[in-house]
Amino acid sequence: MPEESTQEQDPDNGTTAVAATSPTSAVTNVYAKDNSNKEITNEDFDMDEDEPMQTETEAAKKSTAVVFSPELLKMYYARLFPFDLLHSWLAYSPNNNNSQSWLFSRREFSMTIEPSPGEEIYIRYQSFSTSQELTTAILKRRPTKIDLGAIFSQAPKDHKTLQKGQLQPVQRELVFDIDLTDYDDIRHCGCTGAQICNKCWVFMTMAVEVLDGGLKKDFGFDHVSWFYSGRRGIHAWICDETARTLTNEARNAVATYFEVKLASDNNKDVELHLPLHPSLQRAFDILEPWFISDILPASGHGLLASPERWKKDLLDTIPEAGKSIASLLEKKWANDTTTPAEKWEQLKKHVRVLIGQGGGAKTKTAKTMSTKDKLRLEHWPIEVVFRHTYPRLDINVSKTMNHLLKSPFCVHPKTGRVCVPIQPEEIRQFDPFAVPTLGRLMEELDDYEKTAAMEERPKPKHEWQKTSLKGYFEPFQKAFLEPLHKEIRKHDKNQAEQAAAMRGDF
Amino acid sequence: MNVVGPIKPSSSLIAGIPEEESSSKNAAFKQIQLYDEAPQVEMSLDQFEVYALKRLKVLRKLERVMNSRTANSIDGKNALKKTISEELETPELDQISHFILRAAYSLDEEKRRWFLTHETALFRFRLEQADQKVLTKSCKMFQLTPLHPKEAQEKMQLLKMLLPHDNNTRSSNQTFYKVPFTQALDLVAKRQCIVERGFAYIPASKVVSILAGKFRMLLSASLAHLAQNGILGGSNSSEAERLHPLLQNINSCLLETEPISEELGSFQASMVTPGNVPKLVQHMPLCMRTMQTGLQKDKKLRYHGRLQYGLFLKGAGLSLEDALVFFQRSFSNMTAEQWQKEYSYSIRHTYGKEGQKKSKSAYNCSGIINSQPPSHPGDHHGCPYKEYDSDKLSKLLQSLKIGSTPGDRQAIVNLQKSKHYNLACLEHFKVMHPNQEALKDISVDNIGNHPNAWFRASLAYKEYETGGAGAENNEKEGALVAGSPKAVADVAMSSA
Structure with a gap:
């Protein structure tokens, strides 16, 4: 698998727009270059591959300033990286710092480092017994990327001295990874690959709303934390103890539960069952309004905004038995002024009438149509909504305990943006372009120092509190870490x- | 836990099993066991072996029925029922034989998995055949109690959708069970239960699945434990010395885990060369044929494809040197340097020359069907019957000119539509190899279970048609049990 990540690289990567004028631009692009220094031969090696990098026009448009460089990264690690947050989360222990947690010390960290520009080395099986050790290693190595793996039966750093089979993954958060790349066939905003814009970000918003509700209501997970990946996707980390101890089989089942397989070029036979499963019904209720407001109109992805689009992507997909609707509506819509939302309602109504659910007398077709055709037609509007809105999971990331996933709080080297926590309740307000880049963070620090000198504010505990990271990290502390620690305390107390x-001694 | 340890001198033959139950016919079939406690029995080594082989026969029969057209037919079920009642005559035989195989098959991973799968299937089959009384008893065995009527009433609105449509009127007295969702994984994955706050709500009609899941979990844990701690961990050393070779023998028979290439006559092994692989496609099942086509079209294969196709060719007798030549020639769009750097490693890895240096054998059909599905336009691996829809499949069959009539192709497509991928593949073979006379002498046993079996049989068929000497005559079942004692081989053969 590691070889895969090199061979699929786009040869044109060298032209990344980020920091084109900067003297450090040669370095910022190494991510896309040959990774032949990778030394991994482990068959179990699984990681979230970085896909071919494409020009990040959005980033370039927003700012021509330097957003990422090794120097900036060094500063970020030295001054802003929230080691204490990461540690107190991963230790799953409310008594921070001085306590030794095996959950922390047996966690695999892996790092991508660049000893010299253009050279990239991937180091697996790192582990640290304390927060201090982790800090020291990161400050020394200054990894361009940090990945988190599983918690093992032994400290992973000892893997060379352990006998085969002794290093077994024993815990790992249940994780989900959703990338906009997987939405290319339904993105009509002009973005492809790693590009994103506010129009297509809406797919991530929908994904969070559907999954967050499902994870909490259906599976009873309370400690779900969401992160912006720094580029074109989002990650979910489910940290309840029950989630951390799920077997691979169970992870697979949960991920499959959330996966809706829709017809593809290779497989057109898809079955949705009616009545819809409650989880899908809930998803549909969330998604259809988004579908109407953000997928149909020209201001969104334009599915019902032009005759070409509605013919090709909508009417032509009506099952055979409903073709009469397609031709009828195509003529009708050719010259009328109904809104996309009204067109969608008309379409659904026609389908209902055709299969005899429209109320009133049944049409002749409704009486003669086979049950199977009726069902296909009845499913069709639901399928359309799901095809254009339902979360598309990279399910392989979720399936196994020892799949590596990028660590929260690190920085995406292509965008310079920090992998920040997102509060699911505020996902609608989340703007990926507002997430600070390294360049901006340094400016913010400078600005703070200037004004602080004048105003004599009390000195905050952490340097990140002087920057816009505060707006991301503090809610994470409050809405995620505190409840997590509270529950652990309660659990510990019960056990004691x-x-x-x-x-017998109370 | 120590499974074989308890087999030591003991006064009674069978402990704890009431007379009446063991004497009645079919008792063993009806009595569903958890196998949670190893029996305390004294038995001869011969008997030990015979018991093991009896169970083996049942599990093999089960495997065959599961993979055949008759899987869901009354005939298939009856045949299986008959074998079970005949072989596992008494509950105690059932119990002892289970523990012998459990110990023997814990020795290596592939067999553990095979044993786990088929024991679970056996357990499930028995439950499915069981009446309500046995089922209720089995639920009790697993501490599964029905949902409290009050809670069921409260949730009826939700639970109703789990019932078949024609059953709505009777829904008020339907029984539901509530279990942690981790105990109902396959129902969860298929959304065939209601999941709420971590609990799965299941109608009684689906409870078999839960019980089977629990059974699998217990057995899996026990097998893992045995694998880690050794079978004879708890028993004294002379006992261990006597039993170990016996278990080894049982372990080494039955399964076709050896690379099929070893069974090939030398004439065949030398037949596959880097030059003639493209010509041999007509002897390959559809999955490998599409792989070769994809390889020629893309001038490369992605990771999973290299693995699946590389191992198949290896199994077909292509040597490492030849495989390197073949793939390098086929990856014609790149420099020799790029090839060396990025791809030759993975071919050598396939042959156990790199990395963990573990030689792998070719994937069988279930391996291919259950592998990671293709997700990239450049992916050609997987089972086409599973991955393609019927339109694409029939177009493909037509373009490959498979079958002399549209009816031939339709037969394949129909099987695929009903998700009988293995049978569709077997049908493809039949359509391509219509000469019944020739087929008499060819081993067709594993076609539809292993791509290499398909390939081998197709070559043998051609050999026959072109008048070659019957080079396949040592192909029968016996070949699988190399290294095991004759007695073992005989019983295994007679079960065929």
Whole structure:
């Protein structure tokens, strides 16, 4: 698998727009170059591959300033990286810093480092017994990327001295990875590959709304944390103990539960069952309004905004038995002024009438149509909505414990943006382009120092509190870390009480 | 836990099994066991072996029925029922034989998985045949209690959708079960249960699936434990010395895990050369044929494709040197340097010359069907019957001129439509190899289960048609049990 990531690279990568005028631009692009220094031969090696990089026009448009460089990265690690947040999360222990947590010390970290420009080395099986050790290693190595793996039965850093089979993954957050790249066939905003814009970001918003609800309501997970990947996607980390200890089989089942397989070029036979499963019904109720407001009109992805689009991508996909609707509506819509939303309602109504659910007398066709055709037609509007809105998961990331996933809080070297936490309740307000880049963070620090000198504000505990990272990190502390720690404390207390009861000394 | 340890001198033959149950006919079939406690019995080594082979026969029969056209027919079920009642005559035989195989098959991973899959299938089959009383008892065995009527009433609005449509009127007295969702994984994955706050709500009609899942979990844990701690961990050393070779023998028979290439006559092994692979496509099943086509079109194969096709060719007798030549020639769009740097490694890896240096054998059909599905336009791996829809499949068959009539092709497509991928593949073979006379002498057993079996049989057929000497006569079942004692081989053969 590691070889895969090199061979699929786009040869044109060298032209990345980021920081084209900067003297460091040669370095910023190494990510796209040959990774032949990778030394990994482990068959189990699984990681979230970085796909071919494309020109990030959006980033270039927004700013021509330097957003990322090794110097900036060094500064970020030295001054802003929230080591304490990462540690107190991954230690799953409310008593920060001084306590040694095996959950932390047996966690695999892996790092991508660049000893010299253009050279890239991937180091796996790093582990650290304390927050301090992790800090020291990161400050020294200054990785361009950090990945988090599983928690193992032994400290992964000892992997060379351990016998085969002794290093087994024992825990790992359940993770989900969603990338806009997987939406290319339904993105009509002009973006492809790694490009994103506010129009297509809406797919991520929908994904969070559907998945977050499902994870909490259906599976009872309470500690779900969402992150912007820094580029074109989002990650979910589900941290409940029950989620961390799921077997690979169970991960597979949960991921498959959230996956809706729709017809593809290779497989047109798709079955949705009616009545819809409650989880799908809930998803549909969330998604159809988005579909109407953001997929149909020209201001969105334009599915019902032009005759070409509605013929090719909508009417032509009506099942055979409903073709009469297609030709009828095509003529009708050719010269009328209904809005896309009204057209969608008309379309749905025609389908209902055709299969005899429209109320009133049944049409002749409704009486003669086979049950199978009726069902296909009944499913069709739901399928259309799901095809254009339902979250597209990179399911392989979720399936196994030892799949590596990019660590929150690190920086995407192509965009310079920090992988920041997102609060699911505020996903609609989240703007990926507002996420600070390294360049901007340094400016913010400078600005703060200037004004602070004048105003004599009290000195914040962390340097990141002086920047816009505060707006991302503090809600993470409050809405995710605190409840997580509260539950762990409660759990520990219960256990202690039980143990005391067994000994008989209250 | 120590599974074989308890087999030591003991006064009674069978402990704890009531007389009446063991004496009645079919008792063993009806009595569903968890196998959670190893029996305390004294038995001869011969008997030990015979018991093992009896169970083996059942599991093999089960495997064949599951993979055949008759899987869901009354005939298939009855045949299987008959074998089970005949071989596992008494509950105690059932129990002992289970533990012998459990111990023997814990020795290597592939067999553990095979044993786990088929024991679970056996358990499930028995449950499916069981009446309500047995089922309720089995639920109790797993501490599964029906949902409290009050809670069921509260949730009826939701639960109703789990019932078949024609059943709505009777829904008020339907039984539901509530289990942690981790105990109902396959129902969760298929959204065939309601999942709420971590609990799965299941109608009684689906409870078999839960029980089978629990059974699988227990057995899996026990097998993992055995694998880690050794079979004879707890018993004294002289006992271990006596039993170990026996278990090894049982372990080494039955499964076709050896690379099929070793069974090939030398004439065939030398037949596959870098030059003639493209010509041999007509002898390959559809998956490998599309792979070769994809390879020629793209001038490369992606990772999973290289693995699936490379191992198949290796199994067909292509040597490492030849494989390197073949793939390098086929990857014609790149420089020799690029080839060396990026791809030759993975071919050598396939042959166990790199990395963990573990020689792999070719994937069988279930391996291919269950592998990661193709997700990229350049992916050609996987089972085409599973990955293609019927339109694409029939176009492909037509373009390859498979079958002399549209009816031939339709037969394949129909099987594919009903998701009988293995049978569709077998049908493809039949259509291409219509001479019944020739087929008599060819081993067709594993066609539809292993691409290499398909390939081998197709070559043998051609050999026959062109008048070659019957080079396949040592192909029968016996060849699979190389290295095991004759007695074992005989019983295994007779089960065929």
